[in-house]
Amino acid sequence: MAVWETWRDAMERALYGADGFYRRGERPREHFRTSVHASPRFAAALARLLVDVDAALGRPDRLDLVDIGAGGGELLVNLLERVPDDLARRVVPIAVEVAPRADGVPACVEWRDEPPAHITGLVIANEWLDNVPLDVVELTPAGPRKVLVEAGCGAERSGPEPSRDDLDWLDRWWPLRENGDRAEVGSPRCAAWSGVIERLDRGLAVAIDYAHRAGERPVYGTITGYRDGSTVPAIPDGSCDVTAHVALDACAVAGEQAGATAGVLTTQRAALRALGITGARPPLDLAHRDPRGYLAALSVAGEDAELTDPGGLGGFGWLAQSVGIAIPSVLADLA
Structure with a gap:
């Protein structure tokens, strides 16, 4: 017998239930390519940002480095390899992940399933908010209705009216303007991001994700499935990652209400270029003077190009919000 659920309930069970996709230990690198896996240059850019945050905080004895949705812990490992020795001795790396601790993660990395209650330092949430479960609402001739899904096959049908809070968010x-238009109710992502800001005593939090802004929302929504490196139908049966793009502009307002004192909303392309990931090709004469150096520089330029491609990873949104400090000048200039 078919069981019909809201998309939010179905995603919660499929991703984080007892045998959910992430709860059982699936690693992102096995199913889709993120900036972390595309190039260590991504970690190098965030290491530069960490240095700026440390300076803004007055170089405290303890500097928290929190990776929310840490996956296999690769970002923290790569970051720790790229910070100055003095800073490395003061950094407390914390991986927040519901899956069991990944093999090969150094013992210095604390592994936990919830962020710390108090954080002073840098929080990175790379492709985390897109996996926070949410409801889908469709405009029907009878008005807005939640979309129900059957987990076994992904079939959908119209369900109950949304709550007043959901309608206010929409x-x-x-x-929604025309019958058949769909929206993904982003209030759970706003609440999740607010929870991060509320834990930040002093420092900077950065959300990096597939994103869209008001006036540019996709008419039919964005829910997608990923498995084994391919896009697949978003069937919430636990067999695949189920994701939806993030309304980062709404999260920015939620962060302000939670206590953020400054913020920047930009693209990954702009942010990484500000952090030194330029994609500039090496001069051609270097190929004659230093062929190996030229090939190495050309490889770096290729990695930079992938990270900043506006049609790919470079088109991701970056939401940076601070508490108790100014936004580092390298990002503040993008406001």
Whole structure:
């Protein structure tokens, strides 16, 4: 017998239930390519940002480095290899991940399933918010209705009216205009991001994700599945990752309400270029003077190009919000 659920309930069970996709230990690198896996240059850019945050905080004796949605821990490992020795001795790396601790993660990395209650330092949430479960609402001739899904096959049908809170969020951030239009109610992501900001005593939090802004929302939504490196139908049966793009502009307002004192919303392309990931090709004469050096520099330029490609990873959104410090000048200039 078919069981019909809201998309939020189905995603929660499929991703984080007892035998959910992430709960059982699936690693992102096995199913889709993130900036972390594309190049260590991504970690190098974030290491530069960590140095700036440390300076803004007055170089405290303890500097928290929190990776939310840490996957296999690769970002923290790569970051720790790229910070100055003095800073490395003061950094406390914390991986936040519901899956069991990944093999090969150094003992110095604390592994936990919830962020610390108090954080002073840098929080990175790379492709985390897109996996926070949320509901889908469709405009029907009878008005807005939640979309129900059957987990076994992904079939859908119309369900109950959304709550007043959901309708208020939609009216502000993703209004539905014509029958058949769909929206993904991003309030759970706003709440999740607020929870991060509330834990940040002093420092900077950065959310990096597939994103869209008001006025540019996709008419039919963005829910997608990923498995074994391929896009697959978003069937919430636990067999695949189920994801949806993030309304980072709404999260920015939620962060401000939670206590963020400054913020920047930009693209990965702009942010990484500000952090030194330029993609500039080496001069051709270097090929004659230093062929090996030329090939190495050309490889770096290729990695930079992938990370900043506006049609790919470079098109991701970056939301950086601070508490108790200014946004580092390298990012503040993008406001």
